[in-house]
Amino acid sequence: MGIRFYVCLFFVVSSITCFGQINIDKMRSDYALAVKDKKLCETNLKILDEGANTVTEKGYLAAYEILWAKHKNNPFTKLSQFKKGKNLLESVIVKQKDNIDLRFIRWSVQTHAPSFLNYSKDRIDDKEFLVHNLKKLPSQEGKKIIYKYLSEANSYLKGDHAFSKAELAELSK
Template identity: 60%
Template sequence: MMTRIVLTVFLFTMAKMGLGQQLNIDKIRKDYAEAVKDEDLCERNFEILDEGAKSTTEKVYRAAYEILMAKHMGNPFKKVGQFKEGKKRLEELIKDNPTHIEARFIRWSVQVHAPSFLGYKGNIIEDKNFLIKNLHKLPNEEAKSIIYNYLKGANSYLKGEQIFTTVDLKELGQ
């Protein structure tokens, strides 16, 4: 009897883990902006990506969520360390895949929001211009829409040459 109970609990736990941890890049992509404010969502998606990221896009979002995890940490030294690890991973992915549209979007969004003392601001205009010229090439229409809406909404807090002009937005929306 005890063996049957233990086996049932084990099988239930394994099934729950297997079903609960499936990597759905569309959901992870949609959750990205919300994960900044929602620590549980951020942690959950990071764990899923950490365990299962295989494609370049999944690895890019893994780096993004690793960076976002820093925002939810209390210890400033751990925060900076976490940020630097994610940044290093993201930069390696961009170095190996310089025309990967979502990688450039993630770097742009991280750099726009990163505090200046972290010194991670050097590619904002480059990535903005890359996105304007290339977002329309992204084959996934849903991804394109999510990124476009994110960029369009960013204008409310951007300054100077970071702002997307009406012409930029028109080109992005193609």
């Protein structure tokens, strides 16, 4: 009887502590896919909107807010949605400037944002930050996901925006 009680107690406590937690690695891996998958973007945006508590989770909330703009039809709505995500992203970066995920998100947004949005000034700084700091990300899975994204993006980057072979080698550590 005592063992059953403790086993049940363990499962109840585990459920309570796990309930509502956001799987950041899933958000990272879905990030590139959500650009083209409206349903995935909407689902992850809802999860993040309801449960983002940490700075990193709020950064991914901002990223999905920005991605959600791509799925809007009205240009004014697109712009408003983009600005909402951008403002959130910048506000969380101010709180934790050395957060690798935040700098990755901003780099990716600025790399893909149309030039008329005038949102690209931090791209080179964020690129250099990522080269020197990605290895410090505690999540091995997170490192793999971000490295894959960066190395695949490198195929269409030009000039200072492209990663050199040495930079890619440093990112892969």
